[in-house]
Amino acid sequence: MSTTVPSTQQIEVEETIKRIQTHKGVHGFVIVSNDGSFVRSTIDNSTTMSLTGLIRTLSDKAKSCVRDLDPQNDLTFFRIRTKKQEILVAPDKDYLTIVLQANEQH
Amino acid sequence: MTSTLRSAASVRTGISAGGRSGGQASGVTRKTAPTNRSTRGLPKLIENDQDVTPKRLVDPEQYYNKVKDSVLSNDASSNPSETTYSTAQPQVFSATKSLMGHSHGGAANSHGTDAESFPSEHDADQLAQSVATHAVEEDESLISMDGETPQSLLTLSETDTIFVLSIDSCIVANDATDLEDIKKQNERYVELCKSRQGSDVFSDRGMNTFNNTVKNKEVQCERIQSQSREVYASVADMYDSERGESKIILGKSTHDKQTIDEPLSRTDMTRSVGSGIDKSHGTRLSEQSIDETMRKSTMAKSTNEQVEDPQSFDSSKIAASVFIMERILNSNTNQVKQAIYRGLTPLTDREEKTIAYSGLTLDKLFAYSAEITNNKNVSALTWNHQNSDLLAVGYGPFEYNDQRNGLVCCWCLKNQDFPERFYHTPSAVTTVAFSVKFPSLLAVGLFDGTVNVYNVQNNIDKALLDTEEVPGKHTAPVWQLYWLGVEKSRDDDTGEVLMSVSTDGRVTQWLLRKGFESNDYMKLKRILSKQTIQRRDNSKEVKIPKSENLLYRQSGGLCFDVCPDDSTIYLCGTEEGLIHRCSLANNEQYLDTYAGHSGPIYRLAWSPLAKGVFLSSSADWTVSLWTIDRYQPCITFTSRKKPVFDICWSPKSATMFCCANEEAVEVWDISRNTLEPIDIILTTHPYIFTSITYAPNSECVLAGTNLGSVVVYNLKNLPAPTKANELMEIIKQQTHQALIPEDPTVKAAAAIKPKENVPISNNK
Numbered sequence: 001m002s003t004t005v006p007s008t009q010q011i012e013v014e015e016t017i018k019r020i021q022t023h024k025g026v027h028g029f030v031i032v033s034n035d036g037s038f039v040r041s042t043i044d045n046s047t048t049m050s051l052t053g054l055i056r057t058l059s060d061k062a063k064s065c066v067r068d069l070d071p072q073n074d075l076t077f078f079r080i081r082t083k084k085q086e087i088l089v090a091p092d093k094d095y096l097t098i099v100l101q102a103n104e105q106h
Numbered sequence: 107m108t109s110t111l112r113s114a115a116s117v118r119t120g121i122s123a124g125g126r127s128g129g130q131a132s133g134v135t136r137k138t139a140p141t142n143r144s145t146r147g148l149p150k151l152i153e154n155d156q157d158v159t160p161k162r163l164v165d166p167e168q169y170y171n172k173v174k175d176s177v178l179s180n181d182a183s184s185n186p187s188e189t190t191y192s193t194a195q196p197q198v199f200s201a202t203k204s205l206m207g208h209s210h211g212g213a214a215n216s217h218g219t220d221a222e223s224f225p226s227e228h229d230a231d232q233l234a235q236s237v238a239t240h241a242v243e244e245d246e247s248l249i250s251m252d253g254e255t256p257q258s259l260l261t262l263s264e265t266d267t268i269f270v271l272s273i274d275s276c277i278v279a280n281d282a283t284d285l286e287d288i289k290k291q292n293e294r295y296v297e298l299c300k301s302r303q304g305s306d307v308f309s310d311r312g313m314n315t316f317n318n319t320v321k322n323k324e325v326q327c328e329r330i331q332s333q334s335r336e337v338y339a340s341v342a343d344m345y346d347s348e349r350g351e352s353k354i355i356l357g358k359s360t361h362d363k364q365t366i367d368e369p370l371s372r373t374d375m376t377r378s379v380g381s382g383i384d385k386s387h388g389t390r391l392s393e394q395s396i397d398e399t400m401r402k403s404t405m406a407k408s409t410n411e412q413v414e415d416p417q418s419f420d421s422s423k424i425a426a427s428v429f430i431m432e433r434i435l436n437s438n439t440n441q442v443k444q445a446i447y448r449g450l451t452p453l454t455d456r457e458e459k460t461i462a463y464s465g466l467t468l469d470k471l472f473a474y475s476a477e478i479t480n481n482k483n484v485s486a487l488t489w490n491h492q493n494s495d496l497l498a499v500g501y502g503p504f505e506y507n508d509q510r511n512g513l514v515c516c517w518c519l520k521n522q523d524f525p526e527r528f529y530h531t532p533s534a535v536t537t538v539a540f541s542v543k544f545p546s547l548l549a550v551g552l553f554d555g556t557v558n559v560y561n562v563q564n565n566i567d568k569a570l571l572d573t574e575e576v577p578g579k580h581t582a583p584v585w586q587l588y589w590l591g592v593e594k595s596r597d598d599d600t601g602e603v604l605m606s607v608s609t610d611g612r613v614t615q616w617l618l619r620k621g622f623e624s625n626d627y628m629k630l631k632r633i634l635s636k637q638t639i640q641r642r643d644n645s646k647e648v649k650i651p652k653s654e655n656l657l658y659r660q661s662g663g664l665c666f667d668v669c670p671d672d673s674t675i676y677l678c679g680t681e682e683g684l685i686h687r688c689s690l691a692n693n694e695q696y697l698d699t700y701a702g703h704s705g706p707i708y709r710l711a712w713s714p715l716a717k718g719v720f721l722s723s724s725a726d727w728t729v730s731l732w733t734i735d736r737y738q739p740c741i742t743f744t745s746r747k748k749p750v751f752d753i754c755w756s757p758k759s760a761t762m763f764c765c766a767n768e769e770a771v772e773v774w775d776i777s778r779n780t781l782e783p784i785d786i787i788l789t790t791h792p793y794i795f796t797s798i799t800y801a802p803n804s805e806c807v808l809a810g811t812n813l814g815s816v817v818v819y820n821l822k823n824l825p826a827p828t829k830a831n832e833l834m835e836i837i838k839q840q841t842h843q844a845l846i847p848e849d850p851t852v853k854a855a856a857a858i859k860p861k862e863n864v865p866i867s868n869n870k
Binding site (some may be wrong): 009012013016017019020023026031064071072076077079086088091092093094095097099101104 | 340342345346423424425427428429430431432434435436438439523524565
């Protein structure tokens with residue numbers, strides 16, 4: 001039971017999350033914590049599990065690649081554009097945010 | 107050499123014997139002090155009220171005396187080891203001891219080459235005694251401990267290495283004095299060695315160390331769990347650990363607990379799974395894979411933990427990621443539009459099916475609008491001086507009726523659906539201005555006359571500074587704000603002041619010292635120009651003396667603009683349609699007055715490229731172009747029968763400007779056509795345009811509507827930008843044309859130096 005009143009920053013972030021979820025073309029939104037448990041997800045459980053596992057390995061690899069090239073650098077964001085959709089990943093210190101957006105049909 | 111053999115053997119036994127010094131000592135003690143022999147000699151080990159003293163394999167007590175006798179009576183030449191070996195083992199035990207003692211005592215004469223004879227009788231005694239003395243010290247401690255406690259602690263340890271025999275080689279220099287002696291000695295030794303073989307003096311003996319009986323002892327301990335962990339330290343990890351931020355975690359306590367609690371099979375499973383995963387990259391890759399598998403297996407267990415997780419999730423931690431995510435999403439959706447805004451050719455892979463425009467066109471790109479800005483009238487637009495993508499928009503109705511809370515939003519190109527910052531104000535916003543010197547300060551003028559200053563670095567609704575309490579506060583809506591750079595008069599001045607104009611007739615300077623301090627630049631006195639009087643009273647010719655004003659009242663100021671070339675001169679437009687040119691230094695009199703409009707002046711704008719030329723827009727449906735030396739407008743632009751709310755010069759082209767009247771956004775190019783705008787965007791929806799501005803870094807025009815959206819139009823097919831002199835040419839043309847049908851007195855009037863307060867009338 002959360003008894004703390006959410007701070008203004010938390011409220012803002014929640015609103016931003018809401019806006020992202022209702023953005024044009026977005027059909028999936030997942031937040032995973034670093035120990036593997038997913039905090040928020042708008043897609044079904046099994047897909048989320050596999051997605052997070054795979055994305056996490058990729059994210060770690062990308063991050064180590066960036067940091068090996070220059071230790072002072074760090075990975076902030078990466079996108080995977082596929083035929084059907086685009087996967088946007090934002091790795092963080094504690095969490096990993098994944099958004100699935102449909103490709104723009106030009 | 108036999109002696110060495112013997113001593114070697116004894117060394118070995120010596121060490122082992124030393125290890126059992128406790129037992130030895132007791133044995134020896136018995137020998138020297140047989141009367142003291144009692145049960146307390148042996149240290150007892152008592153555990154759980156039971157005597158678990160390990161029993162001796164052999165009881166030396168019984169055999170010692172026997173052995174001693176046999177030892178003493180032994181022939182000198184007989185092989186000691188053989189004798190002892192044939193007899194019972196305890197003999198060995200003590201005999202070898204005696205040998206050890208002997209070697210101790212005989213260590214002094216073990217150097218040298220002579221054969222060593224078997225210890226003589228008296229030596230044996232000697233050695234026994236030496237052993238005794240050697241061991242007595244240790245025993246004394248034992249005795250004392252025995253007396254106090256029933257159980258003594260036995261510490262077994264290795265003694266120091268005892269060098270029984272150490273024959274170091276000695277190196278002598280070639281020019282030593284006794285070199286010959288040494289050489290002879292060496293030769294003699296070599297001879298001896300050679301002759302050793304068949305000589306009677308020497309006899310070979312073999313030696314054998316005995317393997318003492320072994321006692322097996324079993325120990326059982328807890329099962330030692332082991333888990334393998336692998337970590338790959340990459341360059342980044344080494345950098346991190348140097349700085350003390352090492353993220354290499356070899357084992358988390360919670361997970362260790364889990365593995366230990368789990369049955370054996372599960373641990374094996376995780377280990378095997380872990381080994382199967384690629385561990386070649388990433389510091390915590392293997393960690394996490396293991397963690398995930400462990401998590402999977404313990405999912406059932408930790409369901410109660412997961413319930414807690416959503417509550418303990420602090421969303422402010424991912425604020426940064428979410429922020430970036432939103433931007434990227436926006437750029438995905440709107441990439442084409444944003445590219446056009448930036449002036450880049452858009453990236454499309456479909457064929458362009460656009461209509462080819464021949465002339466200048468306005469193409470709608472996107473609109474900045476969000477839910478919070480719905481149905482709010484856009485009253486002000488201004489750009490940030492440092493970040494030319496940042497647009498501040500003020501929302502608030504122009505009229506007094508239906509006053510609601512106002513809103514100021516800062517929009518950025520990267521997000522069109524939600525403003526970067528939004529501040530709610532207690533009353534409607536009429537004007538906004540970004541500071542030049544401190545680009546993060548935003549001054550907002552409100553309908554109730556207060557001026558608020560916000561810091562756009564954060565999103566706090568409370569203003570940084572406001573003029574609520576300041577005595578010099580405006581009592582009527584503030585219609586325009588301007589940050590003016592001035593010289594510092596005091597050290598704590600910021601070098602910048604805020605200028606404001608309001609309907610209460612004052613043009614005020616605000617100094618941002620500890621709070622707001624105000625000075626009035628000018629009180630706008632209401633004057634009736636002769637021209638206007640003449641127009642009213644056509645019949646009479648009323649001569650009005652220069653110094654006297656008919657009605658000494660303040661007139662409301664609606665707008666002003668500071669001359670870009672000379673920042674002490676500014677223009678101020680009033681409600682009566684007069685434009686006054688004033689100086690900052692003079693706060694009593696106007697330098698000039700320009701009368702030409704018949705309705706309140708909504709906007710004044712100096713031309714950024716041409717000197718001394720300005721535009722004015724008014725509610726009388728016209729836009730007028732003036733030069734400072736003419737008191738009549740040079741050119742007047744009318745196109746619609748609606749008040750023109752806002753005008754903006756093009757920053758690049760001297761003859762282009764755009765204006766927003768209620769129905770349309772119009773782009774005018776004076777060099778082409780002075781009667782009609784060269785392009786129009788008509789409002790198709792039930793909204794009206796209320797404000798307009800050019801984008802500083804793009805070929806776009808932004809127009810605000812009264813429904814809360816700011817529409818961005820891209821100017822396509824722009825003609826080549828025109829220069830200032832072209833504008834002047836056109837003006838000259840126009841004025842000459844205009845002049846001809848009029849009275850020649852106008853020329854004379856134009857020639858008079860603009861120093862007087864009284865405007866020049868037509869008929870003088």
